[in-house]
Amino acid sequence: QAQLVQSGPEVKRPGASVRVSCKASGYIFLNYGISWVRQAPGQGLEWMGWISAYDRKTNYAQKFQGRVTMTTDTSTSTAYLELRSLTSDDTAVYYCARGAVSPPLDPWGQGTLVTVPS
């Protein structure tokens, strides 16, 4: 069955960038997009954007425009999230998930904790 496995936890200094990976298996990678969702400690879910694995088109949430880049590597069925100019407000668990709207977000990766000390 479809599965997404993410890279390990990261600790970054303010102003730095972070790159999180999300390796897909169990389905045809090109047939689905990948969304990225984050969750700050004790807070709710926040959609960051989506990338098509087929043509690499992206749709970023306005809040992250100019600071985020989503990419894919079809040779390894892996999606990447890069977030730049980190602040302590970016401390969160970052999830990747297959799909977005139709098909919906399913399944999800296990999450990657990114910590930016203040």
Next chain:
Amino acid sequence: QSALTQPASVSGSPGQSITISCTGTSSDVGGYNYVSWFQQHPDRAPKLMIYDVSNRPSGVSSRFSGSKSGNTASLTISGLQAEDEADYYCSSYTSSFTLLFGGGTKLTVL
């Protein structure tokens, strides 16, 4: 864009039914049949429970059902079980071509 509105918490006893609401606008919940519901246990990734307002993925219990009226979607859990205790989030497609989540609802099984 503000989050969809959900109650902060709901509770029920085992065997009872509960309903969680998710209120948006005509630009999101009311305008599209693309409402999903997710269950999240502590320190776990969210799990899809309902999609396209009322469809259940394979493997999800029939005790979970979804509906929508106007700008408000609802998740109903019947025959509450202890394992249902979790946080629940709704999401909706929006007219801005984005996905919007609700603030989340903590379900307590008494």
